[in-house]
Amino acid sequence: MFEDIPVEVSPMYEGERIRAANMFVELAGPKSIGAELVQVDDSxxxxxxEVIGSELSDMNQGDIIPFGLKIAIKGEKLEQELEGVIERRTHDLCNYVQGFMHLNQRDQIWCRVSTEAKDAGFKLVHLAKAVGTLFKEEFPIIETIAVTILTKKEEVEEFVEGAKSTYSIRDARSRELSDEDVDVFYGCLMCQSFAPSHMCVVTPDRTALCGAINWFDCRASAKMDPDGAIFEIEKGEVIDEEKGEYINVNNMISQKTQGETERVFLHSVFEYPHTSCGCFEAVAFYIPELDGIGIVDRDFNGETPLGIPFSSMAGQCSGGKQVEGFTGLSLEYMRSPKFLQADGAYNRVVWLPQNIKESLKEYIPKDLYDKIPTDADATKVKEIKTYLNDHNHPILERIANQNQTDEEDEEDSVSTTSQEDTTPEYAPVMTSPEISVPASGGVRIVFKNAKIYAEKVIIKKKK
Structure with a gap:
């Protein structure tokens, strides 16, 4: 099937990582532009x-090249509703090619070609042929396919703009429904090769973390292939509507992750946040000093208020880990009326990059828009606190109420303490509705309505 391709093509190479030291060229990624798009084309x-632009033989080692992957498909049973699902498989199928690494999705793709593949005679046109063949094998309803790879900057720029327009149309359609309108949610396991303990839960109000698959896409996929990576989950009985916890969802997550994850809150970063794969578009993270939530996306190149960049934060909470105070999410989810509703939604957001804020102007409450600082206003916790005070952010009322509760607790404590007590004065540095701490023997200690106090907090940046 792949006799004319000089490298192997097999699922065994899925998950292959190409590090900088072993890289011939980088395609798209954070230092360039790129996109992938699958569209039904009856014509x-x-x-x-084909390749439009430079081939690998025209490039130099270490080059960073714009990259577009344009895929046209035709078939009697194909419909536009399937485009997003088929497109999401680009990630897996590209990674079947030995010496080619594909990360992320849509206009966030990041690819690399290894020096070994280049030395073996691998070309980008071979990638196009491999992807085309794999797509037809994976989806028999595809009768004809054309794969075009773009590396010419002007062509890629035009392609990316067109792709973004298509993504927007797909995303807008997903806003027609809410979770209350359906009886079925969906589970997605497409990222399990990279995150074995992760299962993405897709609902009308919560698109997949990658941002590439919505509820309608999942419905079409499950209908086409009921035994595939996307499957139905009967919504069933709700445990907590505000947090977004459902009995059937928990049962399915436990089953599909071999018991690694047993509970998930779809709309909270606390207690049992949704696990994160690695392809998520953004991360929501808790800022203890402000009792607020920050958001950072993978396009942001600076340091977050926690003192670390997106890449470090993503490394801490990806791979299917369930880390309280952190959760991956799609940017489309931030347009949902259920966005982190259990945590206060935008009333709890105290920082996010300027480009995200501008893209969400229609969805952030008008009375809050100017009160939420961005990286253009502040980057350090102290600067953010000043901005929140100057703009009367609603988090101030939350902090004031919390401080009042703390003072009352301290007064009660003082009344039962002798005059000679020399215990040092501690300040509250973190509050959370629930904090879980692992212990030996598989035991998990859970603190409800936890308040953590410390005499001194020292945060050191790793060198």
Missing amino acids: LTEEKF
Whole structure:
């Protein structure tokens, strides 16, 4: 099947990592531009695999090149509703190619070609042929396919803009429904090769973490392939509507992650936040000093208020880990009326990058928009606190109420303490509705309505 391709093509290479030291060229990624797009094209008459722009043989080691992957498909049973699901498989199928690494999705793709693959005679047109063949094998309803790879900057720029427009149309359709309108949610396991203990839960109000798959996409996929990576979850009985916890969802997550994850809150970063894969578009993170939540996306290149960049934060909470105070999410989820509703939604957001804020102007409450600082206003916790005070952010009322509760607790404590007590004065540095701490023997200690006090907090940045 792949005799004319000089490298192996097999699922065994899925998950292969190409580090900088072993890289010939980088395609798209954070230092360039790129996108992938699958579209149904009824006018397609013949299969075609081509490269528009430079081939690998025209590039130099270490180059960072714009990259577009344009895929046109045709088939009697194909419909536009399937485009997003088929497109999401680009990630897996590209990674079947030995010496080619594909990360992320949509206009966030980041690819690399290894020096070994280049030395073996691998070309980008081979990638196009491999992807086209794999797509037809994976989806028999595809009768004809054309794969075009773009590396010419002007062509890629035009392609990316068109792709973004298509993504927006798909996303807008997903806002037609809410969780209350359906009886079925969906589970997605497409990222389990990279995150074995992760299962994405997709609902009308919560798109997949990658941002590439919504509820409608999942419905079409499950209908086409009921035994595939996307499957139905009967919504069933709700445990907590505000937090977004459902009995059937918990049962399915436990089953699909071999018991690694047993509970998930779809709309909270606390207690049992949704696990994160690695392809998520953004991360929501708790800032203890402000009792607020920050958001950072993978396009942000600076340091977050926690003193670490997106890449470090993503490394801490990806791979299917369930880390309280952190959760991966899609940018589309931030347009949902249920966005972190259990935590206070935008009333609890105290920092996010400027570009995200501008893109969400229609969805952030008008009375809050100017009160939420961005990286253009503040980057350090002290600066953010000043901004929140100057703009009367609603988090101040929450902090004031919390401080009042703390003072009352301290007064009660003082009344039962002797005059000679020399215990040092501690200040509250973190509050959470629930904090879980692992202990030996598989025991998990859970603190309800926890308040953590410390005489001194020292935060050191790793060198």
